[in-house]
Each structure stands twice: as structure tokens, then as C-alpha cells.
Amino acid sequence: MRFHPFMRVLGGCSSVVALAIAGGARAQEAADAAAETDIVTDIVVTGTSIRGIAPVGAPVTALGQDEIQAQPANTTTELLRQVPSVANLGASDQYFGSANNSNANITGGNGINLRGLGTEATLTLLNGRRLPPAGTQGQFFDPSIIPTAAIGRMEVMADGGSAIYGSDAVGGVVNILLRKNFSGVELYAKQGFNGDVRQFIAGGVVGHKWDSGSAMVAFEHNERSPLKASARSLYTDDLRAYGGTDQRLFNSNPGNIQVAGRRYGIPAGQNGTGLTAADFVGVPVNRMSAYEGVDAIPGQNRDSVIGSIEQELTPGISIWGQGYFAHRELLRTVGASTSNLTVTNANPFFVDPSGTGASSVTVNYNFYDDYGPRQQDAWQRSWQIAGGIDAELGGGWNFSAYGSYGRNSEERSQQDINTAQLLAALRDTNPLTAFNPFGDGSYTNATTLANIRAWSAIGARYKLADFGAKVDGTLFDLPGGGVKLAVGAEYQDHSLLSYFRNTTAGANNSTVVYTPSTTSRTVKSGYAELFIPIFGRDNARPGLEELSLSAALRHDDYSDFGSTTNPKFAARYSPFEGFSLRGTFGKSFRAPTLSDIDPNTLTISVNDFTDPSSSTGVTRTLWVRGGSDTLGPEKATTWSLGFDYQPVFASGLSLSMTYFNVEYTNRIETPGNTNLALTPAIESQLGALVTRNPSAALVQGFLSNPLYTGVPENPANILAFVDGRKVNIGRLETQGIEGVVSYLFDTGLGRFNLGVSGTYNFDFKRTTSPNAAPVDVLDTINNPLEFRARGNVGWDNGGFSANAFVNYAAGYLNNSVTPVQHVEAYTTVDLSLRYKITDDAGFGLKNVTFSADIQNLFDRDPPVVLNGTLAFDPQVASIMGRFATIGIRANW
Structure with a gap:
């Protein structure tokens, strides 16, 4: 039986509990903290440029500092991924495959992916400002580099936001807001562990508030040991x-x-010397795991520091400054180098197992016994400084301006093989120095191995300068309240340096080959937003408690592809106290990343493509892949309808529901990147991306490109051209509902809180080729799930609190295998325990909190998924297993 989606979300309370975003039992503590630190807890700033009002129509999920501390999560990103509208697809420190651009995440970062539209389609902000992105393609920001102690509030708006923020806010916006007016010292330490992994986290925040300003500095150290693949049976x-x-x-x-x-297995237990064809009789083909000695989850060390200061110069005029610095190191053991070696009969160890007198053979070889598994050493440094001014202009008008500059630098290096030295060693006729690939183990001279061993590195450096100014205030008053307007401008300067460094292609393993590529752009923007309260507190009447409208418009002019203009309209209607209806409609866009438009990333090759129409069965084809400087922006139309209900007859009960609809067009895809055949079906699907009998000028233009490293070809012999470069050709349509229910109530036994929230997707229709029909890929591997939910049941009495969280991911289809595999639903339970000493604990401590958290309490294994070369799906379920953390937090 298939339940109606609305009932699936609400009814999930009985079998699936989901995240109640504000741990209800902490509400009074949050209010007390607000009184102590002057933090305004009921003003939402994400999704609008007008200060003092909540965004009209758009739902915003918020987590305050107290809610953050109540969750069994160790990083900012872990906290955000508990929101059901966040899909665990894309950049992750547990997945480095090719799906969802994860292979561009070279340092083990963690991105946020709202609605499953991609990490590059989710905009992450710090106090409303853009941040320098990470990844070799500059496609995401990792919130975990912001210390959790520095955060006053995190807000997630899962709705198109380009009319307010410009590019990237297609899926929505994550805004991290720093603590403000904090006074005192807060220190914490946590120790996490299971049988195979250890994690240590320590940090704190120091702040001081004076009559005309405040300052705050927070820091955090996080180190985690790796998880070995051999410790998990599914990692095989x-x-x-x-x-x-x-x-x-x-x-x-x-x-x-x-x-x-034919393939012949080399016999075991011998040194590769003196082999004959007879030695191969009855020997089975050899196999070796790619995960021999590798890490399933890499180890990481991260240090972060962030600071802010605010000073009032005169009444109504204040200045501020902020800055952060984060350094992360990743150490990951990956599989050994492998190669298909061409060995001629000049090699002193040569053997032909076929007995046919071949002059050369190919050896499928693994360098594990020569060098062991490879070590990937990666690092990331991210920093930003920012400053600004806020001024009251009089008459209810305000002026604000800011400037920021930041960088994200990262690199990953690993051991590799020098191809020139390897070829020379294979051709060496001296048995004392030649490379011997025929033994069981390593039987090559140590000096020869040292000459062959090389290294390679990939890196990127992203620079972002951002300047903005805004004026906002009240235009005039209506009976329902003041009509407010915000007008502003922004200027951005982006630059990306991508590079490869290696000793694999040099004449020897000390010759470093450096291949850089730089792309850049500037963006000039102007925007306006209008808020119109038709009915409000002062003129409310039966059936018209509130009626508010808003409209926003932003124009962005890019130096590389032109301009785009995006509007957004929203309304909120409340017929009676405690109940409101809301809706939004808007246009959003994502500019191609600087990596997307980099033409220096081209791969140019000439191949024999399978071709049934050719008399020879193949056609000589020019194949080009990589970035394109002709790309334009991706575009989206988004709209939503929803309601919020806090009944006056049931204090503490809150219900919220949102229907969303996204039509995402002009998406950047690479449809011609994976086809090595010119069949009628493929040609029909690719359309104009395949050119038969290309002109000599087109062919010669690519063959003359310095990026072409193949042998010279006669253009007349090339009879087809396949354009596998990135192109604005994709389309995606998705719709669904999100629901949140929470209930807080007091009893004689203490305060209880219950909650359920979830996301139910109706469809996720996608096409990646110009002539292909849309296909609904919802509930298939590497795509969003139909239903995700998380919830809690909690109890608070005196200084003790306990919260249990249940996480649910619906089952789906693994259509990457034949026959299609049905993957089981996955449910885990997390537990959070806190004991707070509120009285003086000695040594001047205001309070001390002891914590104990267990993630995956019942140690549930991920469901079995035949996922390429793995038996589980790391984008849906973690291989970590049960993980416990104990901690202490103290305040002065």
C-alpha cells in the first residue's frame, strides 16, 4: 500500500522519527542565553535584504547554539546534514568516486547539497557574505571549518535565492551567523571512539562586551584517525x-x-627467473583487491580560528571586522600503483606462456610488493578577512557596506610511476638492473625501483574579493505597517589557479613538470527588495490577521558570459492567530564554475570508434573533452506553497508543511564524454554533438592545439568529430513536500519534546543529452531518495537531559547492475545525554556540562549495495559503525 505523501511525513512519527530542529527542551535555556548575551533569537536574516523582518513565504530552518550543543554531532557539516532537505550526495570525506562531482574533492571536505541539486547549487554564507569555495573545481564550501563554538545560529533556506544573493542559490542558502555580544570564556573537549577509530576535539570561545562594542575569538582542533578498509567486510x-x-x-x-x-596467471612462490611455458599449465588467473592495505575513511587533522569585533564610533554608526583561518591535513592510504606492462623478449626475465614464440607480452602488474600502497597527503588552507560599517541615516533608514577578501588553497600528492624510467627498465638487458614483473613479490634491484618511483600532485587556489553596499528603510506607512525597501550593489572578483605537478613524465624522477591554468571573472550586481504589509497587527480583522507581500529583483553582469536578471515574489497570509499560509515564486541561476569555463582542461584524442555503418566496423574519430569558454548560466524556476501552524489551544505544538517545485534548465553536462561508439541510437541522442565528415579546418584546429599530445594524424583520415566538452544541455525537474512537527510539554516528571520532520520527493526527472527524453531517476543509486526523515524524543529534568534521534533513509533501486537490485531502507538511532551543573562548581566556573553521545547506537551495518567495487553505498550510509563521544564543556 502506498501512503499519500502528506501522511507519510506526518505518520512517520509512529515508525520513523525525524529532526525537530529546535530541541524543544532547550527553549528556556536559549531564552536565558539570549538575555545574557543580547542575542536576538527571533529575528531571521537569511532570505531577505531588509533588516528586522523575516523572509516572506520562504521556510527557514534554524539551529541556535543550545540546539547545536544538544545534538550528537561533532562538526558543523554533520549538524547541517541532519536537516532532511540536505541530500548526502556530493563532496564528502567518506566518498571520493566520480558520482556527483565527488572526485574533485581532493582534501576530504564536506559540502551541503540542498534538494539533491548539487553542492555547487547550494550557496553557503558567513554572516550573509560569500566565502572562497573549495575543491579543484571550486564548487562547494565546507562549513565544518567554522568552529561550532563560534556559531550563534545556523539558518537553512531550502528555496531559490538568486534574487537576493545571486549565483549558486538554486537549491537554497545556508547562512552561518556568528555569536554576538558574547562575554566570558567557554572551553570544551571531546573524545570519540569505536574499536577502529579515535577522534579528539578541543576548542573554545573567548569574548568580551563593553558599552560600545564587543569582541570574540573562537578556536577548534579536530583530529581523527583513519578507518582501515580491512575492518569492514562491506568495503570489498x-x-x-x-x-x-x-x-x-x-x-x-x-x-x-x-x-x-588469452590471460595466463603467473605461478605463486617463485622469483620470476627461468620460467617456461610449462610452469603456467594449470595455474589460475590471479586477482588482487584494490583495497589491500587502504583506508575506508581517511584520517584528518583540522585547526580553525575565527574572530570578530564590533565598535560603535558614535550613536548610530558602528564598524566591524571579522576573519577566519582554517588548516586541514588529510592522510589517506589508497591502492598501489598498477600498470599493463609491455615486456619484450629483450628483457632477461621474459617468458611467453603461450609457447607461440611471441616477441612481446603484456603483464597485468601491481606494484604493491615493490612500494606498498600509496599515501595521499592532502592539505587545505582557507581564510577570509572582512570589515564593514553600519550607519543609521535617520527617518528609519540605514546604510551598510562591507568588503572581504579570502583564499582557499589545497593540494593532494601521492606516489606514482615514472613512465620513462619504467620503460627503460623493462628494456634493460642486464638481469641485475632490469625490471622483473614475473615473480611472486618484488625481485627488482632497489636502485632500479628508486629510479622508477615518482610522485604526482593536483592543486588549486581560489581567490575571492567581494564588496557590497546597501540602503534599507521604510518608504511610507500603511495601516498594516511600514512599506520597506532595500537597494544595494555588489562587486565580486574571482580567480582560480589549477595545476598539476609531477615527476611521472620527466626524463627521470627528479624532473618536475608543472602545468598551471588560470581563469578569472568579475561580477557587477545591483538589487532591490520591497516589503508590503497590507494587513498586520494594527489593522487585523477576522479572517485577515496578516497579509504581507514581497518582491525582489537582482541583476548580475558577468565579465565572461553576459548578464542575468532574476526576480522573486512571495506572500504570507494568516487568517487567524497561529496559522499562516505562504508561497514563493522566483528565478535562480548558477554561473558555470571557473573550472567549467577553463579551455586549458581539454583532453584531445583520436580514436577508432565502433561504427556499424562503416565497412571496417570502426571510424577514425576526433574526440574532445573538458571545459568550454562558451558556457552560459544554468537557470531555474522555483516555487513553493506551505503553511505554519502553532495552535493557541495546544501550547508547545508546532506544525509546518511546504510543497516545492524546481524546474532546472540549461544544466552543464558532458553527454559526449563517455561514448566510444557511433551507433544510430547514440548519434540520435547526442545530436549536433556528433559531426560526420568534419571540416579540415575544425580537425586541424584541435590537432594543432598544444594540449594534443598524440601522434600526428592526417585530417583527411578523420571522418567524425565527437564533442565531449561541457555544454548547457541538461534539464532537471523535481517536486516534493517537507514537513516538520514538534511538540514541547511539561509534566511533573520534567519537560518532554517530540518531533518529526522529513522530505518526500514526488519525482526527480533528468535529462543529460540534447535529444534524450527526461527520465525519473528518483530512488535510484547516486540520486535523491523518495523519503528521508529524522526525529527526536527528549526529556529534560533539572540538570539532566536525554534525547534519542532516529534517522530513516528509504529503500531505493540500484539500477547500475543487472538485474536491478532493490536496496533496503536504512534506519539508525543516535543518543545524546547531558548533565549540567548550574551552581558554582568551584574555580569560578559558572556551569559545567558533561556529555555522552552515541551515533548509530545499535551498530547497524549499511544495506548491501553492489556499487561498482564496493558492497555498500557511502552516499547513503556511513561505514563508520557505532561511534561514541564523551565530552566536557565549562564556562567562566
């Missing part, structure tokens, strides 16, 4: 035990010899 590429096939590598040690279309 031999899938036979789970109903799949053996995906282990043929590149092994001992290796395999390919000759005359």
Missing part, C-alpha cells in the same frame, strides 16, 4: 559473497600475462 571488491561478481583487479602480484588474446 570481491562481491561474490553478496550476490555479485568478483571485481578484484587482474593487475596483481603475482600478475597475469596476456598474449594472443
Whole structure:
């Protein structure tokens, strides 16, 4: 039986509980904290440029500092990923595959992906300002580099926001707001552990408030050991035990010899010397796991510091400054280098197992016994400084201006193989120095191995300068309240340096080859927003408690692809106290990343594509892949309808529901990037991306490009051109509902809180080729799930509080295998315990809180998923297992 989506979300309370965003039992503590620190807790600033009002129509999920401390999460990103509208697809420190652009995440960062539209379609802000993005493609910001102690409030608006913020806010906006007017010292330490991983976190915040200003500095240190793949049975590429096939590598040690279309296993237990064809009789083909000695989850060390200061110069005029710096190091053990070695009969260890007298053979070889698994060393440094001024202009008008400059630099290096030295060693006729790939183990001279060993590195540096100014205030008064207007302008300067460094292509392993590429752009923007309260507190009447309208418009002029203008309209209507209806309609966009438009990332090759129409069965084809400087912006139309209800007859009960609809067009895709055939079906699908009998000028233009490194070709022999470059060709349509229910109530046994929230997607229709029909990929691997939810039940009495959280991810289809596999739903439970000493604990302590958290309390294994060379899906379920954390927090 299939339940109506509305009932699925609400009815989930009985079987699936979800996140009640404000741990209800903490409400009074939040109010007390606000009184102590002058934090205004009921003003939402995300989603509007007009100060003092909440965004009209758009739902905003908020977590304050007390709610943050009540959650069993150790980083800012973990907290945000508990919001059901955040899909765990894309940048993650547990997944580095090619799906959802995760392979561009070289330092183990964690991005936020609202609605499953991509981390690059979610805008992350710090106090409303843009931040320098991470990843080699500059496509996400990792909120975990902001210390949790520095956060006063986090807000998530899962609604298009380009009319307010410009590019990237297609899925929505995450805004991290720093603590304000904090006075005192707060220190904390946590120790996390299970049988295989250790994590230590320590940090604090120091602040001081004086009559005309305040200052705050927060810091955090986080270190986590790696999780070995050998500690988890599902982290395997031999899938036979789970109903799949053996995906282990043929590149092994001992290796395999390919000759005359057949693969022969090299015998075990010998040194590769004096082998004959007879030695291979009855020897099975060798296989070796790619995960031999590797890490399932890398180890990380991160240090972050952030500070802010605000000073009133004169009444009504104040200045402020902020800055952060974060450094992260990642150490990850990955699989050993592999290669298909061409070995001629000049090699002193040469053997032809076929006995046909071949002059050369191919050896599927693994360098594990020569060098062991490879170590990936990665680092990231991210920082930003910002400052601004706020001034009251009189008559209810205000002026604000800011400027910021920041950088994100990162690099990942690893051991590699120098191809020139390897080729020379394979051709060496001296048995004392030649490379020997025929043994079981490593039987090559140590000096030769040292000459072959090389390294390679990939890195990026993103620079962002951002300047803005805004005037906002009341135009005039209506019976329902003041009509407010905000007008502003912004200027951005972006620059991305991408590079490769390696010793793999040099004449020896000390010759460093450096290949850089730089792209840049500037953006000039102007925007306006209008708020109209038709009915409000002063003129409310039966059936018209409130009626508010808003309209926003932003124009962005890009130096590289032109301009775009995006409007947004919203309304909120309350017929009676405690109940309101709301809706939004708007246009949003995402500018292509600087990596997308970088033409220096081209890969140009000439290949024989399978072609049934050719007399030879193949056609010589020019194939081009990579970035394109002709890309334009991705565009989206978003709208939503919803309600909020806090019944006056049931104090503490809150219900909220939102229907959303996104039509996302002009998406950047690479439809011609994976096809090596010119079949009628593929040609029909790719359309104009395939050119038969291309002109000599087109062919010669690419063959003359310095990025072409192949052998010279006669343009007349090239009879087809496949354009695999990035192109604005994709389309995505999705709709669904999100619901939140929470209930807070007092009893003689203490205060209880219950909550459920979830996201139910109706569809996720996508097309990635010009002539392909949209396909609904909802509930399939590497795509959003139909239903996700999280909830809590909690109790608070005196200084003790306990909260249990249940996380639910619906089952889905793994259509990457045949037959299609049904993946089971996945449910885990988290537990959070707190004991707070509120009286003087000695040594001048105001209070001390002891904490104990357990994630995945019942140690649930991820469901089995035949996922390429894994037996689980790291984008849906963590392989970490049960993880406990104990901690202490103290205030002076």
C-alpha cells in the first residue's frame, strides 16, 4: 500500500522519527542565553535584504547554539546534514568516486547539497557574505571549518535565492551567523571512539562586551584517525559473497600475462627467473583487491580560528571586522600503483606462456610488493578577512557596506610511476638492473625501483574579493505597517589557479613538470527588495490577521558570459492567530564554475570508434573533452506553497508543511564524454554533438592545439568529430513536500519534546543529452531518495537531559547492475545525554556540562549495495559503525 505523501511525513512519527530542529527542551535555556548575551533569537536574516523582518513565504530552518550543543554531532557539516532537505550526495570525506562531482574533492571536505541539486547549487554564507569555495573545481564550501563554538545560529533556506544573493542559490542558502555580544570564556573537549577509530576535539570561545562594542575569538582542533578498509567486510571488491561478481583487479602480484588474446596467471612462490611455458599449465588467473592495505575513511587533522569585533564610533554608526583561518591535513592510504606492462623478449626475465614464440607480452602488474600502497597527503588552507560599517541615516533608514577578501588553497600528492624510467627498465638487458614483473613479490634491484618511483600532485587556489553596499528603510506607512525597501550593489572578483605537478613524465624522477591554468571573472550586481504589509497587527480583522507581500529583483553582469536578471515574489497570509499560509515564486541561476569555463582542461584524442555503418566496423574519430569558454548560466524556476501552524489551544505544538517545485534548465553536462561508439541510437541522442565528415579546418584546429599530445594524424583520415566538452544541455525537474512537527510539554516528571520532520520527493526527472527524453531517476543509486526523515524524543529534568534521534533513509533501486537490485531502507538511532551543573562548581566556573553521545547506537551495518567495487553505498550510509563521544564543556 502506498501512503499519500502528506501522511507519510506526518505518520512517520509512529515508525520513523525525524529532526525537530529546535530541541524543544532547550527553549528556556536559549531564552536565558539570549538575555545574557543580547542575542536576538527571533529575528531571521537569511532570505531577505531588509533588516528586522523575516523572509516572506520562504521556510527557514534554524539551529541556535543550545540546539547545536544538544545534538550528537561533532562538526558543523554533520549538524547541517541532519536537516532532511540536505541530500548526502556530493563532496564528502567518506566518498571520493566520480558520482556527483565527488572526485574533485581532493582534501576530504564536506559540502551541503540542498534538494539533491548539487553542492555547487547550494550557496553557503558567513554572516550573509560569500566565502572562497573549495575543491579543484571550486564548487562547494565546507562549513565544518567554522568552529561550532563560534556559531550563534545556523539558518537553512531550502528555496531559490538568486534574487537576493545571486549565483549558486538554486537549491537554497545556508547562512552561518556568528555569536554576538558574547562575554566570558567557554572551553570544551571531546573524545570519540569505536574499536577502529579515535577522534579528539578541543576548542573554545573567548569574548568580551563593553558599552560600545564587543569582541570574540573562537578556536577548534579536530583530529581523527583513519578507518582501515580491512575492518569492514562491506568495503570489498570481491562481491561474490553478496550476490555479485568478483571485481578484484587482474593487475596483481603475482600478475597475469596476456598474449594472443588469452590471460595466463603467473605461478605463486617463485622469483620470476627461468620460467617456461610449462610452469603456467594449470595455474589460475590471479586477482588482487584494490583495497589491500587502504583506508575506508581517511584520517584528518583540522585547526580553525575565527574572530570578530564590533565598535560603535558614535550613536548610530558602528564598524566591524571579522576573519577566519582554517588548516586541514588529510592522510589517506589508497591502492598501489598498477600498470599493463609491455615486456619484450629483450628483457632477461621474459617468458611467453603461450609457447607461440611471441616477441612481446603484456603483464597485468601491481606494484604493491615493490612500494606498498600509496599515501595521499592532502592539505587545505582557507581564510577570509572582512570589515564593514553600519550607519543609521535617520527617518528609519540605514546604510551598510562591507568588503572581504579570502583564499582557499589545497593540494593532494601521492606516489606514482615514472613512465620513462619504467620503460627503460623493462628494456634493460642486464638481469641485475632490469625490471622483473614475473615473480611472486618484488625481485627488482632497489636502485632500479628508486629510479622508477615518482610522485604526482593536483592543486588549486581560489581567490575571492567581494564588496557590497546597501540602503534599507521604510518608504511610507500603511495601516498594516511600514512599506520597506532595500537597494544595494555588489562587486565580486574571482580567480582560480589549477595545476598539476609531477615527476611521472620527466626524463627521470627528479624532473618536475608543472602545468598551471588560470581563469578569472568579475561580477557587477545591483538589487532591490520591497516589503508590503497590507494587513498586520494594527489593522487585523477576522479572517485577515496578516497579509504581507514581497518582491525582489537582482541583476548580475558577468565579465565572461553576459548578464542575468532574476526576480522573486512571495506572500504570507494568516487568517487567524497561529496559522499562516505562504508561497514563493522566483528565478535562480548558477554561473558555470571557473573550472567549467577553463579551455586549458581539454583532453584531445583520436580514436577508432565502433561504427556499424562503416565497412571496417570502426571510424577514425576526433574526440574532445573538458571545459568550454562558451558556457552560459544554468537557470531555474522555483516555487513553493506551505503553511505554519502553532495552535493557541495546544501550547508547545508546532506544525509546518511546504510543497516545492524546481524546474532546472540549461544544466552543464558532458553527454559526449563517455561514448566510444557511433551507433544510430547514440548519434540520435547526442545530436549536433556528433559531426560526420568534419571540416579540415575544425580537425586541424584541435590537432594543432598544444594540449594534443598524440601522434600526428592526417585530417583527411578523420571522418567524425565527437564533442565531449561541457555544454548547457541538461534539464532537471523535481517536486516534493517537507514537513516538520514538534511538540514541547511539561509534566511533573520534567519537560518532554517530540518531533518529526522529513522530505518526500514526488519525482526527480533528468535529462543529460540534447535529444534524450527526461527520465525519473528518483530512488535510484547516486540520486535523491523518495523519503528521508529524522526525529527526536527528549526529556529534560533539572540538570539532566536525554534525547534519542532516529534517522530513516528509504529503500531505493540500484539500477547500475543487472538485474536491478532493490536496496533496503536504512534506519539508525543516535543518543545524546547531558548533565549540567548550574551552581558554582568551584574555580569560578559558572556551569559545567558533561556529555555522552552515541551515533548509530545499535551498530547497524549499511544495506548491501553492489556499487561498482564496493558492497555498500557511502552516499547513503556511513561505514563508520557505532561511534561514541564523551565530552566536557565549562564556562567562566
